[in-house]
Amino acid sequence: MNMEEQFEVNWHGHACFTLGMTKKVIIDPFLEGNPVAKIKPDSVKVDMVAVTHGHFDHVADAVKIALKNSAPLITMVELAGILQEENKDLNAVGINYSGSTTIDGIKFTSVPAFHSSGYNGKYGGSPMGIIVTDGLKVYHAGDTGVFKDMEVIRDLYKPDIALLPIGGYYTMGIPEALYASKMLGSKYVVPMHYNTFDAIRQDPGKFVEGFKDLKGQHALIAEIEKPMKFDKNGNKL
Numbered sequence: 287m288n289m290e291e292q293f294e295v296n297w298h299g300h301a302c303f304t305l306g307m308t309k310k311v312i313i314d315p316f317l318e319g320n321p322v323a324k325i326k327p328d329s330v331k332v333d334m335v336a337v338t339h340g341h342f343d344h345v346a347d348a349v350k351i352a353l354k355n356s357a358p359l360i361t362m363v364e365l366a367g368i369l370q371e372e373n374k375d376l377n378a379v380g381i382n383y384s385g386s387t388t389i390d391g392i393k394f395t396s397v398p399a400f401h402s403s404g405y406n407g408k409y410g411g412s413p414m415g416i417i418v419t420d421g422l423k424v425y426h427a428g429d430t431g432v433f434k435d436m437e438v439i440r441d442l443y444k445p446d447i448a449l450l451p452i453g454g455y456y457t458m459g460i461p462e463a464l465y466a467s468k469m470l471g472s473k474y475v476v477p478m479h480y481n482t483f484d485a486i487r488q489d490p491g492k493f494v495e496g497f498k499d500l501k502g503q504h505a506l507i508a509e510i511e512k513p514m515k516f517d518k519n520g521n522k523l
Contacts, residue, residue: 292523293422293516295447297508299323300482301344301428303449307421307518309333309392314344314428315351322482324511327351334389336418337361338428339403340368340410343482349373360387360394362403364411383414393419397439399430401457415439421518422446425472429479432462436469446520448472451479452493453486460488464496467503473520476506 293307299322301314310332317323317330320343327347335352337345337359345361349369352359353376359369363380370378381387386395395417403413415427417439425445439445448470451457457479458466467475475497480488494505506514506522515523 291421291518293420293518293520294513295424295449295476295508295516296513297476297478297510298325299510301338301426301449301451301479303426303478304330304332305418305420305424305426306333306392309390309420311336311392311418311420312351313416313418313426314338315347316343316345317347319346320482322510328354331355333357334392335359336394336416336426337365338399338416338426339401339413340365340405340408341403341429344429345369345405349376352376358389360389360416362396362411362414364409365403365405368405368408368410383412391420393417395419395443397425397443398433398435399428400433401429401431417443417445422516422520424449425470427451427466429457432458432466434469436466440469440471445470445472446474447516448475449478450475452477452488452490453480453482454488455485457486460493460496463493464500467497467505468500472503474504474506474516474522476508476514478508 366380
């Protein structure tokens with residue numbers, strides 16, 4: 287198979303992933319100061335940066351990486367405005383719920399997240415999840431609780447891969463994430479936002495166990511800096 291036809295999902299710890307088939311997109315880069323991260327922002331090479339909301343553990347290194355790579359930064363419109371005002375050389379692209387933007391063939395769609403948001407004491411707009419479409423469709427839920435409109439995300443966008451928080455305390459825990467997985471119906475679900483700090487300590491094996499009742503769906507436990515690869519039809523390689 288042509289390497290360019292493989293879709294890659296690489297977890298950098300917490301909620302940070304690099305995704306892509308034709309381009310590389312990093313989402314929620316929190317590397318500097320992240321106790322489980324194995325790479326530094328200066329080593330990241332990507333085409334685009336996306337941020338789900340303004341909390342530090344999601345936006346931390348986003349501007350630095352975007353500027354270093356001359357990459358656009360896609361996020362909620364209010365947060366985009368703040369980041370643009372603070373960094374004149376940044377190309378911040380603001381979208382809002384159900385809105386999409388396509389950059390170099392990669393489509394970003396904003397969907398709701400059930401959480402809070404803020405950036406350095408400022409109103410950063412609402413939090414969001416992001417659907418990234420690059421051949422396959424990946425739903426990065428951001429920080430969220432479970433909500434019934436995940437069925438709308440399933441029906442409208444049909445994500446092949448879902449990245450869901452399981453840490454509890456600030457987001458869904460394992461029971462809620464399993465319920466969310468059932469609603470979404472994605473073939474593959476990857477847990478995130480856990481075991482970075484003691485407050486969000488979880489056993490991902492318990493998440494995997496919950497999939498025995500979810501027919502046609504599979505939980506994949508990512509390992510930091512060990513990319514998972516999928517073919518263009520959404521099958522894990």
